[in-house]
Amino acid sequence: xxxxxxxxxxxxxxxxxxxxxxxxxxxxxxxxxxxxxxxxxxxxxxxxxxxxxxxxxxxxxxxxxxxxxxxxxxxxxxxxxxxxxxxxxxxxxxxxxxxxxxxxxxxxxxxxxxxxxxxxxxxxxxxxxxxxxxxxxxxxxxxxxxxxxxxxxxxxxxxxxxxxxxxxx
Numbered sequence: 001x002x003x004x005x006x007x008x009x010x011x012x013x014x015x016x017x018x019x020x021x022x023x024x025x026x027x028x029x030x031x032x033x034x035x036x037x038x039x040x041x042x043x044x045x046x047x048x049x050x051x052x053x054x055x056x057x058x059x060x061x062x063x064x065x066x067x068x069x070x071x072x073x074x075x076x077x078x079x080x081x082x083x084x085x086x087x088x089x090x091x092x093x094x095x096x097x098x099x100x101x102x103x104x105x106x107x108x109x110x111x112x113x114x115x116x117x118x119x120x121x122x123x124x125x126x127x128x129x130x131x132x133x134x135x136x137x138x139x140x141x142x143x144x145x146x147x148x149x150x151x152x153x154x155x156x157x158x159x160x161x162x163x164x165x166x167x168x169x
Contacts, residue, residue, distance in 0.1 A: 016047070020032050021056045022058060025055065025076045028076055033084055044089070048089050049092055057070065074104045081105055089134060089149070098155055099115075099156065100116075102126070106118050106122045131160075131164070146165060
């Protein structure tokens with residue numbers, strides 16, 4: 001599989017959709033993400049907010065569940081999140097990709113009128129952990145993505161105190 005296209009003007013690039021076939025989900029295979037594993041950290045960050053995951057999952061027409069309520073998809077997403085900790089940073093934000101991914105990982109409630117509501121303590125723990133992890137990963141590669149991380153947190157409704165990054169340098 002060829003590596004995802006990365007341009008120097010990635011912020012203007014169209015989001016890339018990655019199909020996750022049912023076979024990959026059943027086998028918990030991360031093969032659809034394989035090309036992303038080979039990218040250097042700077043190239044991954046250049047694609048920040050531009051990846052869509054499209055699950056090709058067979059469903060009955062009368063199945064009322066959201067994708068995040070399907071155990072097989074949640075298990076695949078948990079594995080992807082564990083082995084690709086940078087994945088949330090890459091996921092498109094304005095169309096709900098990031099929110100759906102986090103819903104695969106955390107307890108939440110869904111309402112047709114209010115959307116996804118995460119358990120506050122769970123979101124705070126996951127978000128803090130992910131911010132520490134990704135900030136350390138970026139800095140260990142000579143990169144600074146704090147602004148991007150703050151945007152990611154904001155999309156999930158997590159407000160960072162101005163002092164959050166103090167003492168981490």
